[in-house]
Amino acid sequence: MARINDQLTHGGTRTEFSTKETAEAIRQALKIAFPGFKFSVKTSYASMTSSTTIRWTDGPTEPEVEHITNQFSSKSFDGQTDSTHYHDQTTADGSRVQYSGCVHTRRTFSPALLTLALARFQAIRAEYGLAPARLDIKANGEYSH
Secondary structure, rough: OOOOOOOOOOOOOEEEEEHHHHHHHHHHHHHHOOOOOOOOOEEEEEEEEEEEEEEEEEOOOHHHHHHHHHHOOOEEEEOOOOOEOOOOOOOOOOOOEEEEOEEEEEEEEEHHHHHHHHHHHHHHHHOOOOOOOOEOOOOOOEEEO
């Protein structure tokens, strides 16, 4: 259960969410934003860190999903300085919250969508008199060129 931490240096309170609670909040927000669409929301734990990974096939773009999920991220990593940064989020009612762990997104494409995109791409190439592009689409949705 989320806990209230009322020892903030600037006054006020902040609600802190565990990684499991963060994942559940993300699931609920995605259900509201993209009704009827299926997402996989998984948590993982490692030494001194945790994260939530959201995966889905086809459907909304990564920026569309990240617009929703970014509001549940209170931790970021700066690879240039090799440092982790923590920050609170502010909810619509002005409450301060801190979510647990990093949030990652990963969209994959089905073979059907890749085949459709390739057909459209080949038609455009043909309009310009270009040779067809070579692209091998595998049954698992991976592709190579």
